[in-house]
Amino acid sequence: MDRPKGEFMTSEVRTMFMLMRRNVVSMIGFIIVIAFLIMGIISPYILTKPEDAWGTTYDVSKRYLPPSLEHPFGTDEYGRDMFNRVILGARFSLIIAIGVVGLALVIGVPLGLIAGYSGGRTGTALMRITDMFLAFPPLLLAIALAATLGRGLENAILALAISWWPWYARLIYVQVNTVKSMPYVDAARVLGLGSFTIMFRHILPNALTPVVIQASLDMGSAVLEAAGLSFLGIGVQPPTPEWGLLVSQGWQSINVAWWISFFPGLAILVTVLGFNLLADFAREFMDPRLRITMMTKEVV
Numbered sequence: 229m230d231r232p233k234g235e236f237m238t239s240e241v242r243t244m245f246m247l248m249r250r251n252v253v254s255m256i257g258f259i260i261v262i263a264f265l266i267m268g269i270i271s272p273y274i275l276t277k278p279e280d281a282w283g284t285t286y287d288v289s290k291r292y293l294p295p296s297l298e299h300p301f302g303t304d305e306y307g308r309d310m311f312n313r314v315i316l317g318a319r320f321s322l323i324i325a326i327g328v329v330g331l332a333l334v335i336g337v338p339l340g341l342i343a344g345y346s347g348g349r350t351g352t353a354l355m356r357i358t359d360m361f362l363a364f365p366p367l368l369l370a371i372a373l374a375a376t377l378g379r380g381l382e383n384a385i386l387a388l389a390i391s392w393w394p395w396y397a398r399l400i401y402v403q404v405n406t407v408k409s410m411p412y413v414d415a416a417r418v419l420g421l422g423s424f425t426i427m428f429r430h431i432l433p434n435a436l437t438p439v440v441i442q443a444s445l446d447m448g449s450a451v452l453e454a455a456g457l458s459f460l461g462i463g464v465q466p467p468t469p470e471w472g473l474l475v476s477q478g479w480q481s482i483n484v485a486w487w488i489s490f491f492p493g494l495a496i497l498v499t500v501l502g503f504n505l506l507a508d509f510a511r512e513f514m515d516p517r518l519r520i521t522m523m524t525k526e527v528v
Contacts, residue, residue, distance in 0.1 A: 248509060257505025264499050268322025271315050281312035283467025292485040302487035304477065313469040314492050320470040321451045324385055328450040329443050331389035336396030337439065344404025345427050355401060361394040367453055374462040384454055384463045392446065396439060403435035437514045444510055448503030455496050471496050
């Protein structure tokens with residue numbers, strides 16, 4: 229007798245955390261990602277110097293102060309506390325990560341699903357459009373789009389999402405072409421189920437594994453590439469304390485105040501590392517063969 233769906237999901241989550249707890253590297257990645265998510269959500273409410281964090285103050289007497297108890301990350305060229313600006317920057321980096329990956333999924337997954345299931349001229353036409361976007365390096369295309377759209381948080385998210393959706397479309401297209409020939413899909417057709425039901429109820433859930441893994445990897449990449457756009461001066465507008473913009477503002481005075489670029493750069497490094505470590509674990513856990521290997525090692 230099959231287990232209820234809720235009980236099955238609970239068992240899966242329990243197994244996932246059991247394996248994660250015994251894998252130090254994966255647990256480190258999980259802790260980093262959770263800390264980043266929590267910080268991004270609560271950062272505006274825990275600031276000790278909100279005016280400094282939002283960049284609305286200017287104090288010449290506090291310019292370029294090195295790290296100290298009062299200013300753990302030092303101050304910038306306007307005398308603003310870098311610790312508070314880096315903390316608030318987590319919120320904007322979280323918004324960018326969720327916005328870019330979410331929008332790319334919303335565009336790419338349905339197109340790839342329709343192209344893979346329909347095949348024929350419809351599938352070919354959709355994939356040729358996808359290939360047109362794939363012909364450009366993603367970061368180069370994002371730079372061109374961001375420069376055209378202008379600076380701003382929303383424009384940076386849109387530019388990155390437009391440059392990334394083809395990868396999800398191509399990935400889901402390949403998976404759907406494999407899954408749609410499975411016996412249970414043929415059985416659904418024999419029962420007279422509509423194409424929409426077959427695609428979203430029977431094919432999509434069984435084709436999402438590589439997409440979920442890629443999305444978890446891209447969360448970190450979105451933070452990194454948005455920082456790159458801001459560093460080039462075509463991303464988020466000042467005085468928004470986005471990490472890439474903070475690094476860009478500090479590099480010109482790197483010989484005088486190294487901490488202005490160092491701490492937001494360190495935040496980017498740790499965050500991207502956390503998402504990559506967690507994505508590696510997700511890949512192993514969601515692959516049945518690798519999961520068996522992981523569980524066998526635990527038993528041994």
